[in-house]
Amino acid sequence: MVHDPAGLGFETRAIHAGQQPDPRTGSVIVPIYQTSTYAQDGVGGTREGDYEYSRTANPTRTALEEALAALEGARHTLAFASGMAATDAVLRTTLRPGDHLVLGNDVYGGTFRLIDKVLTQWGVDYSVAHLSDLDEVRAAMRPETKLVWCESPTNPLLGIADIAALAQVAHVGGARLVVDNTFATPYLQTPIELGADIVVHSTTKYLGGHSDVVGGAVVTNSDELREQLFFLRNSAGAVPGAFDAWLTLRGLKTLAVRMERHCDNAERVVEALTRHPKVSRVYYPGLAEHPGHDVATKQMRRFGGMVSFDHADGERAALDAAAGTKLFILAESLGGVESLIEHPGRMTHASVAGSLLQVPAQLVRLSVGIEDARDLIADLEQALG
Numbered sequence: 001m002v003h004d005p006a007g008l009g010f011e012t013r014a015i016h017a018g019q020q021p022d023p024r025t026g027s028v029i030v031p032i033y034q035t036s037t038y039a040q041d042g043v044g045g046t047r048e049g050d051y052e053y054s055r056t057a058n059p060t061r062t063a064l065e066e067a068l069a070a071l072e073g074a075r076h077t078l079a080f081a082s083g084m085a086a087t088d089a090v091l092r093t094t095l096r097p098g099d100h101l102v103l104g105n106d107v108y109g110g111t112f113r114l115i116d117k118v119l120t121q122w123g124v125d126y127s128v129a130h131l132s133d134l135d136e137v138r139a140a141m142r143p144e145t146k147l148v149w150c151e152s153p154t155n156p157l158l159g160i161a162d163i164a165a166l167a168q169v170a171h172v173g174g175a176r177l178v179v180d181n182t183f184a185t186p187y188l189q190t191p192i193e194l195g196a197d198i199v200v201h202s203t204t205k206y207l208g209g210h211s212d213v214v215g216g217a218v219v220t221n222s223d224e225l226r227e228q229l230f231f232l233r234n235s236a237g238a239v240p241g242a243f244d245a246w247l248t249l250r251g252l253k254t255l256a257v258r259m260e261r262h263c264d265n266a267e268r269v270v271e272a273l274t275r276h277p278k279v280s281r282v283y284y285p286g287l288a289e290h291p292g293h294d295v296a297t298k299q300m301r302r303f304g305g306m307v308s309f310d311h312a313d314g315e316r317a318a319l320d321a322a323a324g325t326k327l328f329i330l331a332e333s334l335g336g337v338e339s340l341i342e343h344p345g346r347m348t349h350a351s352v353a354g355s356l357l358q359v360p361a362q363l364v365r366l367s368v369g370i371e372d373a374r375d376l377i378a379d380l381e382q383a384l385g
């Protein structure tokens with residue numbers, strides 16, 4: 001799938017790219033370089049590529065960046081303190097006062113809040129569009145549009161955008177395409193290869209994979225963008241600590257096997273929900289009747305671990321179901337080994353209420369973990385009553 005000059009498979013890159021044994025000790029695992037500063041050869045004697053100060057660079061972070069770049073099939077990755085720090089860096093690197101961006105109608109709530117409440121204060125304007133409708137995207141674009149911001153699959157409605165087609169529309173309009181690849185991960189989808197200019201991650205989710213670390217990353221093939229992002233990150237300082245970078249790198253090693261199980265379990269949960277009388281609609285791109293199924297089949301390896309559904313009896317029943325599971329933990333976030341359940345309207349997407357983004361009140365979102373699928377299905381069935 002990914003072009004890789006060394007011809008190595010995804011699983012091999014996840015474990016070896018950027019992660020050679022430590023040159024000093026032979027440590028098989030990249031050490032946690034828990035240091036703020038580095039001894040220099042002489043005054044002003046630092047050579048290009050040497051470490052000086054950990055806001056600028058840290059070897060544990062470098063290993064994470066090289067590994068993630070290899071998985072995305074891209075030249076550059078910069079790690080950030082959170083997904084939102086990564087998002088903020090992309091927005092502030094690529095947009096200036098007077099510029100405009102187009103974003104998906106069900107973009108991550110925190111991304112919408114940052115654009116709607118913060119970026120607009122700095123003279124940036126935005127439009128919302130259904131990214132699955134290319135005509136709507138074209139109509140939303142203006143001469144001053146510099147970015148199209150895409151998630152696919154989207155959060156929480158699991159909508160699918162045709163990344164290759166969207167890249168063309170963005171480029172014809174003189175804009176860059178950013179893909180937030182948090183839901184799919186590079187195991188399922190590599191947007192840079194499909195024509196995206198920038199990939200953003202919340203590594204807090206599947207890449208870290210164990211709900212024990214917050215982090216983010218930006219991926220690009222552009223040397224120029226990488227320089228600008230590096231300059232901003234070093235100036236503003238939103239870097240992850242060495243331990244957080246190490247935890248994320250540890251998570252990356254098992255990404256392929258975890259994603260396979262997330263997908264297996266999600267498919268079985270979808271099957272059970274589809275025939276449940278209290279479920280009026282299941283949102284999953286792997287379903288043949290999903291409007292984005294063909295595009296998803298074309299651009300994704302499998303369909304991921306996120307599943308949403310409408311409760312047939314409305315909002316109150318959806319809230320009760322979300323609060324009524326015993327194994328699925330009621331919590332925000334996603335992508336960890338444990339299954340989570342939430343009510344987007346009241347939780348992750350509460351900050352978009354009253355805006356142009358509409359999340360159904362009866363919607364429940366699942367992050368299907370890697371437990372025994374039979375236990376997960378039994379838990380959902382008892383919660384749905």
Ligand SMILES: *Cc1c(COP(=O)(O)O)cnc(C)c1O
Nearest residue numbers: 082083084108155182202204215
């Ligand atoms: C969680 C998430 C973010 C934000 O990442 P943080 O690590 O929480 O800052 C951005 N986009 C998507 C799709 C997410 O799920």
